Amino acid sequence: MPTSTELITTTLTETFDLDPSEVTPERTFEELGLDSLALVEMGLMLQERTGVTLNDVPLHTTVGGLAALIDRAEADRAGADRAEADRSEADRALTAAPNSTR
Numbered sequence: 815m816p817t818s819t820e821l822i823t824t825t826l827t828e829t830f831d832l833d834p835s836e837v838t839p840e841r842t843f844e845e846l847g848l849d850s851l852a853l854v855e856m857g858l859m860l861q862e863r864t865g866v867t868l869n870d871v872p873l874h875t876t877v878g879g880l881a882a883l884i885d886r887a888e889a890d891r892a893g894a895d896r897a898e899a900d901r902s903e904a905d906r907a908l909t910a911a912p913n914s915t916r
Contacts, residue, residue: 818881822881830846841877843874843880865891867887868884
């Protein structure tokens with residue numbers, strides 16, 4: 815599975831015909847020549863690929879900054895999924911446990 819930085823780089827190079835050597839973590843989207851419309855388009859493509867909703871990414875955001883944002887959102891989602899799975903398992907265990915009389 816590609817890293818978030820690799821996914822962003824691939825999306826930028828395939829969609830906006832950028833040279834991959836120009837797309838580095840410290841470059842901003844503005845420095846790469848994107849405008850706000852292009853950033854919205856890229857955000858929608860990344861959302862489709864990652865499931866992470868990206869709203870209003872400023873042009874001065876760096877590639878690395880956006881990658882970190884995606885990584886945090888994915889980690890938060892994974893944590894929420896684990897918590898939900900733990901709750902479901904606990905509910906099943908309680909349902910399956912014999913009733914005790916105390």
